[in-house]
Amino acid sequence: MKRYEKFAEDIAELIRSGVLGPGERVPSVRYASQTYGVSPSTVFQAYYLLERRGLIRARPRSGYFVTHNAPWQFSEPVVSSHVSDSTEVDVDVSELVFSVLDSIKDPQTVPFGSAFPSPMLFPLPRLARSLSSAARNMDPRWVVTDMSPGNPQLRRQIALRYMVGGLMLPMEELIITNGALEALNLCLQAVTQPGDLVAIEAPAFYACLQTLERLKLKAVEIPVHPRDGIDLGVLAQTLERHPIKACWCMTSFQNPMGATLPEAKKRDLVALLRKHQVPLIEDDVYAELYYGAHAPKPAKAFDTEGLVMHCGSFAKSLAPGYRIGWVAAGRYAQKVERLKLMTSLCASMPAQAAIADYLQHGGYDRHLRKLRYALEEQQAAMLSAIVRYFPAQTRVSQPAGGYFLWLELPEHMNSLKLFQMALAQGISIAPGPIFSPTQRFRNCIRLNYGSPWNVVAEKAMETLGRIIRSF
Numbered sequence: 001m002k003r004y005e006k007f008a009e010d011i012a013e014l015i016r017s018g019v020l021g022p023g024e025r026v027p028s029v030r031y032a033s034q035t036y037g038v039s040p041s042t043v044f045q046a047y048y049l050l051e052r053r054g055l056i057r058a059r060p061r062s063g064y065f066v067t068h069n070a071p072w073q074f075s076e077p078v079v080s081s082h083v084s085d086s087t088e089v090d091v092d093v094s095e096l097v098f099s100v101l102d103s104i105k106d107p108q109t110v111p112f113g114s115a116f117p118s119p120m121l122f123p124l125p126r127l128a129r130s131l132s133s134a135a136r137n138m139d140p141r142w143v144v145t146d147m148s149p150g151n152p153q154l155r156r157q158i159a160l161r162y163m164v165g166g167l168m169l170p171m172e173e174l175i176i177t178n179g180a181l182e183a184l185n186l187c188l189q190a191v192t193q194p195g196d197l198v199a200i201e202a203p204a205f206y207a208c209l210q211t212l213e214r215l216k217l218k219a220v221e222i223p224v225h226p227r228d229g230i231d232l233g234v235l236a237q238t239l240e241r242h243p244i245k246a247c248w249c250m251t252s253f254q255n256p257m258g259a260t261l262p263e264a265k266k267r268d269l270v271a272l273l274r275k276h277q278v279p280l281i282e283d284d285v286y287a288e289l290y291y292g293a294h295a296p297k298p299a300k301a302f303d304t305e306g307l308v309m310h311c312g313s314f315a316k317s318l319a320p321g322y323r324i325g326w327v328a329a330g331r332y333a334q335k336v337e338r339l340k341l342m343t344s345l346c347a348s349m350p351a352q353a354a355i356a357d358y359l360q361h362g363g364y365d366r367h368l369r370k371l372r373y374a375l376e377e378q379q380a381a382m383l384s385a386i387v388r389y390f391p392a393q394t395r396v397s398q399p400a401g402g403y404f405l406w407l408e409l410p411e412h413m414n415s416l417k418l419f420q421m422a423l424a425q426g427i428s429i430a431p432g433p434i435f436s437p438t439q440r441f442r443n444c445i446r447l448n449y450g451s452p453w454n455v456v457a458e459k460a461m462e463t464l465g466r467i468i469r470s471f
């Protein structure tokens with residue numbers, strides 16, 4: 001983190017904690033520079049950054065002041081606690097999910113409903129160089145030797161990244177897959193039989209629901225708090241009452257709500273599942289997209305018995321379309337590896353080699369810093385558009401990473417109808433019911449801010465706000 005970023009983070013924390021309230025003046029440049037021992041240009045850079053994030057505004061000849069609609073002054077969505085009846089449900093959402101996904105493929109559509117960040121945010125030309133060099137240098141024997149668990153250089157690079165994050169993982173645990181989605185599917189398959197019960201989040205990522213549907217598994221929905229994630233009290237009761245065979249959960253920047261479990265809660269989650277000997281399938285595809293100073297630790301960091309299968313991906317942070325993900329599968333590694341061999345043998349060899357080359361020589365951390373910065377700014381732009389155009393009762397999540405906002409609109413809203421009306425105006429959104437096997441969350445939507453903000457996005461938010469107000 002650069003000096004001005006650190007200083008901006010300190011001021012942001014003062015605003016976040018209420019020490020500096022709305023409308024209050026932030027320290028003058030001269031005072032801040034003398035008091036904090038930084039140069040005036042560092043203070044200016046920090047204040048420009050906070051201004052771009054919508055936290056402070058300059059007033060001519062008066063200095064900088066905290067804004068009245070700083071992003072975190074929104075009401076947050078309520079906890080999905082009405083879900084806590086912990087009943088078993090069959091999953092049948094695919095038709096609805098496919099109808100939503102099909103309709104948002106048109107590149108002319110404003111992609112607020114998309115699951116992906118804009119490809120423009122990725123270092124595609126540099127990756128292409130890695131791909132061509134990897135293809136040129138590929139030993140033909142790798143086709144046999146690098147079959148699952150996968151390319152050893154890539155697995156070593158992934159293990160190194162875990163190590164830098166404080167997690168020592170034996171290479172044998174790591175299996176390269178066709179994206180995280182395949183890893184998640186194989187993990188669930190490794191620990192369940194048709195008819196089994198799986199604890200999932202409510203709301204949950206829709207592909208999780210589709211995986212349960214495909215494997216003929218039943219779901220028990222566990223409520224999610226919009227800031228700190230899955231409700232451990234309800235999960236504990238569910239584990240007492242039902243023969244749960246696996247828990248599938250996102251511990252950081254949950255899709256769609258954006259919640260991140262604090263470290264202690266991750267530790268408790270692992271302890272609870274250990275007590276019941278239930279494996280955790282940890283979907284952590286947004287792990288690298290954090291806005292704070294440090295990456296949040298995964299629940300896997302607290303796993304002493306190999307019960308956690310930690311799934312990651314390069315699709316959201318580096319190389320969309322290369323379809324490279326992985327799992328650190330703990331005690332289930334051999335089973336997952338064999339399932340991988342039985343379903344698709346291995347992930348694409350040139351793509352694996354390209355990413356291994358990029359991780360070694362391409363400047364991944366530099367790219368990630370830029371990406372996180374862009375996403376955080378885009379979040380501020382979308383939040384400030386919500387303030388301007390959406391009804392005042394709108395509740396919004398404010399995740400500290402990733403690229404989704406979860407919005408709770410007034411009670412009477414029907415987000416499926418809103419989806420159709422917005423699409424007719426060339427705007428996609430993800431309606432709440434696709435995130436639940438019981439199609440709850442009718443008045444909720446998920447919006448994607450993973451594309452650079454521009455006039456088109458601003459106009460689309462204005463139109464969306466107008467449609468919402470017309471209900």
Ligand SMILES: Cc1ncc(COP(=O)(O)O)c(C=O)c1O
Pocket residue numbers: 115116178179180181182205207250255283285312313314315316324325
């Ligand atoms: C929460 C979540 N998990 C997993 C995936 C799948 O990741 P991949 O593209 O690596 O298969 C996605 C993709 O949208 C996602 O949003």
